[in-house]
Amino acid sequence: MNKDYHPKEIEKVAQNIWYQKHDTKDKLSSSENKYYVLSMFPYPSGKLHMGHVRNYTIGDVITRSNIMLGKNVFQPMGWDSFGLPAENAAIKNKVHPEEWTKSNISNMKSQLKNIGILYDWENELSTADPDYFKWEQWFFLKLLKKGLVYRKLSEVNWDPIDQTVLANEQVIDGKGWRSGAPVERKKIPQWFLKITAFADELLKDIDKLEGWPESVKLMQKNWIGKSKGLNINFKSEHDDKIFTAFTTRPDTIFGVTYIAVSINHELAIQSSKSNKDIHSFISKYKKQKLSEESSAKIEKDGIFTGKYCLHPITEEKIPIWVANYVLDNYGTGVVMGVPAHDVRDYDFAKKFNLKIIKVIDDKESSTNLPFLEDGMLMNSQQFNGIHSDVAKEKITMHFDKNKLGKEVTTYRLRDWGISRQRYWGCPIPVYYHDDGTVHPIPEEQLPVRLPKNVNLDGEGNPLNKNDKWKNFTCPITGKNATRETDTFDTFFESSWYYLRFLDPHNKNEMFNEKYKSWLPVDQYIGGIEHAILHLLYARFFYKLIRDEGLVDNDEPFKSLLSQGMVLKDGAKMSKSKGNTVDPDEMINKYGADTIRLFILFAAPPEQNLEWSDSAIEGGYKFLKRLWKLSYLINDSYSISGDENNKILIKHNETIDKVTADIFERKSYNTAIAAIMEFFNSLSKSVDEKSISQKHARVCTCTIAKLLYPITPHICFTILSVFEAEEATNPQWPEKIDGIDDNKEVQIIVQINGKLRSKIITQVGLQEDEILKIIQKDPKSREYLVGSNILKTIYIKDKLINFVIK
RNA sequence: GCCACUGUGGUGGAAUUGGUAGACACGAGGGACUCAAAAUCCCUUUUUCGCAAGAAAGUAUCGGUUCGAGUCCGAUCAGUGGUACCA
Numbered sequence: 001m002n003k004d005y006h007p008k009e010i011e012k013v014a015q016n017i018w019y020q021k022h023d024t025k026d027k028l029s030s031s032e033n034k035y036y037v038l039s040m041f042p043y044p045s046g047k048l049h050m051g052h053v054r055n056y057t058i059g060d061v062i063t064r065s066n067i068m069l070g071k072n073v074f075q076p077m078g079w080d081s082f083g084l085p086a087e088n089a090a091i092k093n094k095v096h097p098e099e100w101t102k103s104n105i106s107n108m109k110s111q112l113k114n115i116g117i118l119y120d121w122e123n124e125l126s127t128a129d130p131d132y133f134k135w136e137q138w139f140f141l142k143l144l145k146k147g148l149v150y151r152k153l154s155e156v157n158w159d160p161i162d163q164t165v166l167a168n169e170q171v172i173d174g175k176g177w178r179s180g181a182p183v184e185r186k187k188i189p190q191w192f193l194k195i196t197a198f199a200d201e202l203l204k205d206i207d208k209l210e211g212w213p214e215s216v217k218l219m220q221k222n223w224i225g226k227s228k229g230l231n232i233n234f235k236s237e238h239d240d241k242i243f244t245a246f247t248t249r250p251d252t253i254f255g256v257t258y259i260a261v262s263i264n265h266e267l268a269i270q271s272s273k274s275n276k277d278i279h280s281f282i283s284k285y286k287k288q289k290l291s292e293e294s295s296a297k298i299e300k301d302g303i304f305t306g307k308y309c310l311h312p313i314t315e316e317k318i319p320i321w322v323a324n325y326v327l328d329n330y331g332t333g334v335v336m337g338v339p340a341h342d343v344r345d346y347d348f349a350k351k352f353n354l355k356i357i358k359v360i361d362d363k364e365s366s367t368n369l370p371f372l373e374d375g376m377l378m379n380s381q382q383f384n385g386i387h388s389d390v391a392k393e394k395i396t397m398h399f400d401k402n403k404l405g406k407e408v409t410t411y412r413l414r415d416w417g418i419s420r421q422r423y424w425g426c427p428i429p430v431y432y433h434d435d436g437t438v439h440p441i442p443e444e445q446l447p448v449r450l451p452k453n454v455n456l457d458g459e460g461n462p463l464n465k466n467d468k469w470k471n472f473t474c475p476i477t478g479k480n481a482t483r484e485t486d487t488f489d490t491f492f493e494s495s496w497y498y499l500r501f502l503d504p505h506n507k508n509e510m511f512n513e514k515y516k517s518w519l520p521v522d523q524y525i526g527g528i529e530h531a532i533l534h535l536l537y538a539r540f541f542y543k544l545i546r547d548e549g550l551v552d553n554d555e556p557f558k559s560l561l562s563q564g565m566v567l568k569d570g571a572k573m574s575k576s577k578g579n580t581v582d583p584d585e586m587i588n589k590y591g592a593d594t595i596r597l598f599i600l601f602a603a604p605p606e607q608n609l610e611w612s613d614s615a616i617e618g619g620y621k622f623l624k625r626l627w628k629l630s631y632l633i634n635d636s637y638s639i640s641g642d643e644n645n646k647i648l649i650k651h652n653e654t655i656d657k658v659t660a661d662i663f664e665r666k667s668y669n670t671a672i673a674a675i676m677e678f679f680n681s682l683s684k685s686v687d688e689k690s691i692s693q694k695h696a697r698v699c700t701c702t703i704a705k706l707l708y709p710i711t712p713h714i715c716f717t718i719l720s721v722f723e724a725e726e727a728t729n730p731q732w733p734e735k736i737d738g739i740d741d742n743k744e745v746q747i748i749v750q751i752n753g754k755l756r757s758k759i760i761t762q763v764g765l766q767e768d769e770i771l772k773i774i775q776k777d778p779k780s781r782e783y784l785v786g787s788n789i790l791k792t793i794y795i796k797d798k799l800i801n802f803v804i805k
Numbered sequence: 806g807c808c809a810c811u812g813u814g815g816u817g818g819a820a821u822u823g824g825u826a827g828a829c830a831c832g833a834g835g836g837a838c839u840c841a842a843a844a845u846c847c848c849u850u851u852u853u854c855g856c857a858a859g860a861a862a863g864u865a866u867c868g869g870u871u872c873g874a875g876u877c878c879g880a881u882c883a884g885u886g887g888u889a890c891c892a
C-alpha cells in the first residue's frame with residue numbers, strides 16, 4: 001500500500017481486473033437468484049453529461065451491493081442510437097449520421113469504463129444496428145397482421161420553406177427554427193399503434209407496480225385519463241345535423257349557454273367557405289404549433305358561426321361558436337359551454353359577453369363564479385334541489401330514456417403515432433402499389449436497411465427524395481412499387497431493448513425463450529423526464545410481446561427509481577447556456593471514486609441536484625483521509641485490548657443503518673453520511689489509541705465494504721491489503737458478535753410542547769418511574785414546582801410532555 | 806393552462822411512523838504547523854438579545870387540526886419536470 005492516495009493509478013489497476021472477466025453467458029444460463037439491473041440507455045449525443053454519471057452510478061451501486069449479497073446480477077448497457085440530433089449534426093457539420101453516432105458511442109463507452117461501472121459489455125447493443133431493428137420490423141408486421149396498426153390522416157408541424165415536418169422543439173415562437181417561416185398545420189397519412197385498445201389494462205396494471213414511485217403511477221393514471229360521462233346530442237336549428245358534446249358534468253346541463261366546436265370541425269370548415277371572418281379566424285389558428293401546451297396557454301379566442309342548436313331539454317336556442325381552445329383529439333371536438341361551472345368556459349363567456357347561468361348552488365349561496373364543485377341543483381326544472389351525485393345519474397338516465405344522449409367512457413390517451421418523416425430511424429417495412437394498397441415487406445427480405453448515400457440538407461424528407469431507394473419491385477407481382485418512406489418514432493426502439501439485452505446476438509429470433517425467466521427487470525433507473533411517454537410505451541409494448549407468447553408476465557419493470565436532474569446555477573445543464581461540467585475533466589482531477597461519492601452524497605437520488613465545484617473537494621478530502629487512516633492502521637498501529645466498546649457498538653449500528661439505506665430506502669446520501677460519521681469515530685479512537693489493532697482492522701474493512709458499491713476502486717485497493725482473498729469478491733459486512741448494547745436512552749422533557757430538559761435513563765421505564773426521576777431533575781423542577789399539571793403525555797423511551805397552567 | 810414534484814442556516818442537505826430542527830458535508834472566521842505558501846490538523850459557525858447561565862424567534866407565505874407540525878389539512882406564492890415529433 002502506497003502512503004499517499006493516487007486515484008489514477010489504483011483505478012486503472014482495479015478496472016483492468018474487473019473488465020477482464022467475461023462471464024455474461026454463464027450468468028444468464030440460469031435465472032436462479034437473478035437480479036436484472038437496468039439504467040436507461042443513453043442517446044449517444046457525444047459526451048456523457050452529469051445526468052448520465054448520476055444515473056449510471058446509482059445503477060452501479062445497486063448492482064455491486066446486490067452482488068455482495070450473493071445475487072446473480074445482470075447489468076447491460078447499450079445505445080439508443082436513432083434520433084433527430086444525428087440529422088441536425090449532419091446538416092450542420094456534413095457528417096453522416098451513422099459515422100457521427102458511431103464515433104460518439106466509442107467516446108461515451110470509454111467514458112463509462114473510466115467511471116468504473118460494472119457492465120456486461122458482451123451484451124452491448126445499438127438500436128441503429130440492422131441486427132437490432134430487424135426484429136422490430138418483424139414485430140411491426142405481426143401487429144399489422146393482427147390489426148393493431150393502422151394508417152390515418154393526422155396533423156404535423158409543416159415548414160413551408162424547407163418543405164419538411166418539424167418536431168415540436170424545432171418550432172420556436174410559432175416559426176421554423178431554420179427557415180424562420182411561420183409553421184402550418186398539415187394533414188398527412190401516418191401510422192398509428194392502437195394503444196387505446198390497451199388503455200384499461202395499462203390503467204389497471206398500474207396497481208401491480210409495487211416498486212414504482214406513487215407520483216409516476218399517478219401521472220400515468222392521469223395521462224390515460226379514464227372518465228365516465230355523457231355524450232349529449234344537440235340538434236341543429238337549421239337542418240338535421242347533430243352536435244355531440246362529451247361532458248363529465250351532466251348535472252350542469254341547464255347551465256349550457258353556448259356550444260363551441262374546434263377549428264377542424266365540419267361546421268367550422270363549412271362556415272369558413274361562406275364567411276370571410278371565420279375563414280381568417282381558422283387560418284390564423286392553423287398557423288400554430290401543434291402541442292397541447294401551446295393550445296392550452298394561448299389566449300382564448302372564438303367566433304360566432306351565426307348558427308344555433310337547440311337545448312335537448314329546454315329546447316332553447318344556443319349559439320354555436322368556433323373556438324381555438326377546443327381540442328380535436330379529446331372527446332368529440334365539440335364542447336358544451338357551461339360558464340358558471342367551468343374555468344375555461346367562464347373566461348370565454350366573459351370575453352364574448354355570453355350568458356352565464358348558475359345551476360349548482362354552493363353551501364353559502366355565494367355569487368363567486370365559476371363554482372367548480374358539486375352541490376345542490378338550481379335553475380334546473382324537475383332536477384332542482386337534488387345533489388350533483390344523484391342528479392348526474394338521474395340526468396344521464398333521462399338522456400338515455402329519451403334518446404338524447406348516451407353514457408360513455410372516454411380516455412385522454414390517444415393512439416400512438418409512430419410515423420416520422422426522417423432519415424435517421426428504423427424504416428417502416430411496408431410498400432405501396434400504384435393503386436395505393438399497402439403490402440408488408442416479406443419476412444425473408446428483412447431488415448429493410450437505410451440507404452447509405454443520402455443528401456441531408458434540412459429540406460424535404462431524405463428518404464422520399466431518394467428515388468433509387470424508394471422505387472421498389474413488388475416481390476409478388478413484379479410490378480413497380482414504392483417503399484414507405486416514414487421511419488419509426490425512436491420510442492419504438494426503447495420500448496423493447498430490455499428484452500434484446502438478454503440475447504443481443506441472436507440472428508434467428510427476437511430473443512430466445514430460455515431468457516424469459518430473467519424478466520421482468522428487477523430494478524429500472526432513469527430520469528423523471530421519462531415518467532410518462534417512454535415508460536407507458538414500454539409497458540404497452542411488453543403487453544404486445546406477451547400476447548405474441550414471447551414473455552410470461554404483464555409488466556416489464558418491477559421496481560423503478562426515477563432520478564432527478566443535475567442542475568447548475570439553478571438551471572438544467574446545457575451547451576447553449578454554457579453551464580456544463582465535463583465528467584472527464586473531473587475524473588482527471590480527482591478520480592472516478594470522488595465523482596461517484598460526490599454525486600451520490602450531494603442529494604437524494606430522486607431530487608434535483610445542484611452542481612457545486614467546491615463541494616466536490618469535500619469528497620476528495622474524505623477519500624484521502626480514508627486512505628491515510630487505512631495506511632496507518634495497516635502499517636504501524638499495534639494496540640492490543642479495547643478501552644471501551646462504544647466504537648464497536650457504533651460499528652454494528654452503522655451496518656444496520658447503511659444496510660437499510662442502501663437496500664431498502666435507496667437513500668445513498670444518508671448512507672454516506674453514516675459511513676463518514678463512523679469513520680470520524682474510528683479515526684478518533686485510533687488517535688486516542690482506545691481501540692485494539694484487531695478491531696481497528698475490522699472497522700476499516702467494514703468501512704471499505706459498506707462504501708464498496710459507491711467508491712469501488714479505493715475500497716477494492718484497501719480490501720486487497722487487509723484481506724486479500726476477499727477483495728475481488730467482497731461480501732456485505734457482518735456485525736461483530738457479543739457487543740453489549742448500550743442500554744441507556746435519552747428522554748426529552750417538554751413543558752407545553754417546549755424542550756426544557758433531557759434526562760438519561762435505562763431503556764424501557766414506565767411512566768411512574770420516569771416521573772420519579774424527573775422530580776429529582778433540577779431543570780424540570782424549575783418549571784413544574786408550583787404549577788398545575790393538566791395532562792402528561794409519555795412516549796416510551798423517547799419523550800414526556802407536561803401540559804401545565 | 807393541465808398533471809406530477811420541490812421549497813429547511815451563507816451553500817448542498819438530515820430529521821425513516823406527528824415527538825430534540827439543522828446529522829453529514831461545503832464555505833466562512835479564528836488558531837496550530839511552516840521562513841512563507843500549499844497540504845494537513847484543531848476550534849467556532851441558524852438568527853436576535855446576553856459577559857455568561859440562558860431566553861426568544863425560526864423549516865416559502867397565510868390559516869387550520871393536535872398536548873406537540875419541517876412532517877397532516879386548506880389557500881397562496883415561487884421553482885423544476887412532463888404536456889404525445891428532444892430523448
